[in-house]
Every structure is written in structure tokens, then in C-alpha cells.
Amino acid sequence: MDHPVDATIDAKGKKCPMPVLMASRGLKSLQPGQVMLIEATDSGSKSDIPSWARDTGNELLEATTVDGVHRYLVRKS
Amino acid sequence: MTEAVADPPAHPLMQPAPPPEEAAPEAMTIVAWSGDLDRIWPTLILGSTGAAYGMQTTIFFTFWGLFPLVRDDVRITGTNAMTKALAGMNRPGISNMKLSKLHMAGAGPRMMAKLAKDQDVSPPKELLEMCVELGVNLWPCEMTMELLGLRPDQLIDGVGEPVGAATALSAMSRSQINLFI
Numbered sequence: 001m002d003h004p005v006d007a008t009i010d011a012k013g014k015k016c017p018m019p020v021l022m023a024s025r026g027l028k029s030l031q032p033g034q035v036m037l038i039e040a041t042d043s044g045s046k047s048d049i050p051s052w053a054r055d056t057g058n059e060l061l062e063a064t065t066v067d068g069v070h071r072y073l074v075r076k077s
Numbered sequence: 078m079t080e081a082v083a084d085p086p087a088h089p090l091m092q093p094a095p096p097p098e099e100a101a102p103e104a105m106t107i108v109a110w111s112g113d114l115d116r117i118w119p120t121l122i123l124g125s126t127g128a129a130y131g132m133q134t135t136i137f138f139t140f141w142g143l144f145p146l147v148r149d150d151v152r153i154t155g156t157n158a159m160t161k162a163l164a165g166m167n168r169p170g171i172s173n174m175k176l177s178k179l180h181m182a183g184a185g186p187r188m189m190a191k192l193a194k195d196q197d198v199s200p201p202k203e204l205l206e207m208c209v210e211l212g213v214n215l216w217p218c219e220m221t222m223e224l225l226g227l228r229p230d231q232l233i234d235g236v237g238e239p240v241g242a243a244t245a246l247s248a249m250s251r252s253q254i255n256l257f258i
Contacts, residue, residue, distance in 0.1 A: 015198045017126040021207050024129030056131045 003061055003073055006034040012069060016044040020052050023074070027058065030076045035061065038072040045070050102253035104133040108245065109258060112141035112167070114174035114186055114201065120258045121204035127254070128211035135252075136208070137245040139218035143225060144169040145201070146217060146232045160226025169231075171202045209235030214248075216240045 009026040011019035019040040026036055038049060046063070049072045053060040061073040105127040109120050120136065127134035138146055147154060147169030154169055155161030176185040193200055199207075208215060217232060219239035229239060249255045 013197045015196060017122050017129070017204075018199050021125055021129050021211065024131075024211065052130060 003035045003075075005037045005073070006030060008037045009039065011038060011040040011042070011045070013041055015042050016048065018042075019045045020048050023049060023052065023072075024056075027056075027074070027076055032076050035073055035075050038074065040070050040072075041068060042070075045072070049074070102132055104135075104248070104252040105254035105256070106135045106137065106245070106249045106252040107256045107258055109136050109138045109142035109145075110140050111177075111258065112144040112174055113177040114189065115177050116258050117142065117145050117171075117174055118201050118204070120256075121201055121208060123256070124213050125204050125207045125211055128208065128213045132254075133214075133252075134208075134212075135214040135216060135245075135248045137216045137218060137240070137248070139221045140225075141167070143217055143221060143227055145171045145174055145205070146215065146236055147227065148231060148233050149173070149202075151231045154228070154231055155226035156228075157226065163225060169227075171205050171233075174201065205233070209233075216245065216248075218242070218245070 007026055007030055009022050011022045014022065019038065019042055023036070023038045026038070030036060038045075040049070049070075050060050050063060053072070053074050058077050059075040061075055062071070063073075064071050105123075107120055107124055109117060111117065124134055124136050144167060149170040149172045151169060152164075153161055154164040174186065175183075176189065179185040190200060192198075215236045217227075217229075217236060217239045219241050222229075222239050229236075
């Protein structure tokens with residue numbers, strides 16, 4: 001799936017809870033419908049980012065891992 | 078005669094998550110009673126994450142928990158000999174907190190800071206700043222501030238007005254998550 005990305009959050013190297021905090025901060029500057037890419041290397045993000053996206057009512061479009069980097073696409077609702 | 082066999086109930090872990098309006102708590106209140114590094118650190122992790130979750134998040138700081146809110150450049154707090162001596166023996170500031178175990182005269186926290194730095198774990202000071210930025214209510218307890226000789230102007234920017242126990246309880250009564258750390 002290809003989605004146009006409106007903002008990218010680079011949380012690579014950061015440990016819990018920073019990827020979620022950075023994602024939350026990044027999402028504030030987006031408009032509803034816009035898509036944010038979050039890149040993280042923390043394994044905890046594999047459960048944290050999907051939970052956070054679901055519980056905040058936003059949509060996790062995609063979660064992939066490429067070369068040890070977890071990539072999440074979240075659409076702001 | 079044949080009977081329809083009912084499907085076995087799904088294992089709780091296999092059931093789909095409830096819709097967000099049921100799943101996501103709306104408010105969390107943490108009572109930060111301890112100034113220990115190994116307690117205030119998880120308090121700030123949970124507090125900042127709560128705000129990132131969109132929860133109305135409040136941390137009520139009381140007793141030893143007040144000292145991490147004092148600005149790092151304030152060496153001595155206190156309004157009389159006893160409360161000044163207290164600050165002398167219990168250095169205020171988020172960067173000066175002690176470990177509850179293995180403190181080893183300050184070697185423990187230095188090792189912990191090095192481990193955190195090497196592994197890119199955010200230190201308490203950065204998490205406290207994130208709490209301010211993400212809009213966590215940081216409420217110092219008015220009575221214990223006076224008891225321990227702390228003034229509002231000695232606290233970091235972003236801390237709310239000192240409040241009483243009733244205000245804290247009011248927040249807790251509206252919170253789905255209440256923690257005493």
C-alpha cells in the first residue's frame with residue numbers, strides 16, 4: 001500500500017516511552033486525514049504504537065519492519 | 078435428532094479490542110510521594126505517556142515527591158534552620174535524586190545515568206520537560222510545600238498552582254487510573 005506521507009517522525013534509537021511521545025507530539029501538528037510515518041528501532045514500539053493509535057482513535061494503516069527499523073503509518077482521525 | 082454445536086467461547090486474549098470510546102481511559106492521576114530516582118522515573122514515564130494517550134493526566138506531588146520539582150540550580154530550600162538542614166541532607170532537583178537501593182553515595186545514580194545515556198533512554202529531566210510540553214498537570218501539594226519550606230518560585234516552570242488534598246481527590250474521583258508511587 002502506498003500512502004502519501006505528510007510528516008515523518010524519526011524515533012530511531014529512542015527507547016520507551018519516547019517513540020509514543022514523539023508520535024503524539026507529531027500528530028498534533030497534522031490535520032485530520034493526514035498520514036504520519038513513525039520510524040523506531042525500539043522493540044517495545046511494536047506493541048506500543050499500535051495500542052496508542054487504536055486507543056487514541058487514530059488509524060494504523062501499516063506496520064512493517066525493514067532492516068531492523070519498525071515503520072508505522074498512522075492516519076489522524 | 079441433531080443438535081447444533083455452539084462455538085466455544087473465544088479466549089479473552091483473542092477477542093477484538095473494544096471500540097476506543099470504551100477502551101481508552103480518559104483520565105489518570107498519579108500521586109508522586111517519593112523523591113527516589115527509581116520511583117520518580119517511572120512516574121514521569123507513565124505520566125508523559127498518559128498525556129500522549131490523550132488522557133487528562135495529573136501528577137500530585139507531595140512529601141519527598143516535591144523535591145524533584147525544585148529547579149536544579151536551587152541548592153538550598155527551606156524557611157528555617159530545620160527545613161534548610163532538610164534540604165542540605167536531601168538535595169533538591171530532578172538531577173540530584175537518589176536511588177532507593179544501591180545508591181552507594183551517589184555512584185549508583187551516576188551508573189544509572191550512564192546506562193541510560195548509552196542506551197538512549199530518556200533521563201528523568203527530559204521526561205519532566207516532556208510532561209510540561211504535553212500538558213500534564215503537575216500539582217504540588219500546598220500543605221507539604223509549606224511544611225518542608227518550599228516556595229513556588231523555587232519550582233521549575235510549568236508546574237501548576239499548589240493545591241490541597243481535596244483537589245487531588247477530586248481529580249482522582251474522575252480518573253479511571255489512579256496510582257500512588
